[in-house]
Amino acid sequence: MAEHNQHDEAPKVYGLIAEFDEVEQLLHAARAAYRAGYRELDAFSPFPIHGLAESIGFRKTWVSFWTLVGGLTGTATAFLLQYISMVLHYPYMASGKPLNSWPSWVPVIFELTILFGAFSALGSMLFLNGLPQPYHPVFNAKRFERASSDGFFLCIETTDAQYDSTKTREFLQGLHPVEVSEVMD
Numbered sequence: 001m002a003e004h005n006q007h008d009e010a011p012k013v014y015g016l017i018a019e020f021d022e023v024e025q026l027l028h029a030a031r032a033a034y035r036a037g038y039r040e041l042d043a044f045s046p047f048p049i050h051g052l053a054e055s056i057g058f059r060k061t062w063v064s065f066w067t068l069v070g071g072l073t074g075t076a077t078a079f080l081l082q083y084i085s086m087v088l089h090y091p092y093m094a095s096g097k098p099l100n101s102w103p104s105w106v107p108v109i110f111e112l113t114i115l116f117g118a119f120s121a122l123g124s125m126l127f128l129n130g131l132p133q134p135y136h137p138v139f140n141a142k143r144f145e146r147a148s149s150d151g152f153f154l155c156i157e158t159t160d161a162q163y164d165s166t167k168t169r170e171f172l173q174g175l176h177p178v179e180v181s182e183v184m185d
Contacts, residue, residue, distance in 0.1 A: 014137035014185040015040075015157035016168050018177035019146070023049055026152035029175040030055035033156060036171060040160035044138065044153040063124050070120020071113045078112035079105065142181045155183060 020026045023045070030043050034057055041056050043049075082105045086092070091099050126132070138144055138155055147153055154177075156168055172180045 011184040013158055013165070014140075014183040015155050015160075015163070016165070016172055016180060017138060017141045017144070017153050017155040017183050018172040018175060018180045019143060020152040020154070020175075020177050023152060025176070026154060027052060027055055029154045029172075029177070032175060033154060033171070037162045038156050038160050038168075040157040040163070042138075042155050042157075044144075044147040044151075044155070046148050046150060046152075062128060063121055066124035067117050067121040070124075071117030073120075074112040074114070074116025075109055077116065078109040082108060137183050137185045140185075141183045143179070 018029060020029060026043060026045060027049065030041070030052060033041055034055060039057060043052050043056055045052070079102070082102075083100065087099045093099070097104075138147075138153070141153070141155075143151065144153065154172070154175075156163060156172070160168075162168070169180055
């Protein structure tokens with residue numbers, strides 16, 4: 001009986017990728033692809049492009065929500081730590097102030113709110129973006145190394161409901177890219 005080896009399988013097509021020379025061309029292509037009904041698409045550029053995320057359908061991010069949750073957790077943690085240590089475990093009357101003198105705790109509460117919020121923002125951004133990602137199929141695309149210097153790319157994935165290799169290729173070529181090529185998984 002022959003042993004099944006994962007390396008014997010033919011590589012699958014991940015999608016089609018179009019390369020553009022200019023920012024405006026990429027923005028136009030992204031908007032056109034989204035208007036045409038493509039939803040499983042991604043754009044790559046060497047620098048952030050204002051409006052590109054919205055052009056391909058990214059509308060809302062949950063990073064701000066998780067940053068708020070982290071900040072409120074930091075606030076509660078700082079308050080509870082100081083309350084437990086200064087009121088419950090080591091009650092010490094200083095200068096006639098009440099044991100629960102929260103105004104003196106504000107600097108610590110502020111610092112932990114910022115610290116927890118910052119870590120939550122970073123952690124949620126990494127998690128929600130699927131990072132770190134040492135490998136992605138688009139790394140196999142022809143000339144994709146230009147995405148880190150001077151190339152602009154739009155990739156439509158095979159998982160898109162509208163994807164048809166011939167029609168999608170014709171659509172992308174109608175956007176006047178430098179080149180359209182298959183991305184192998």
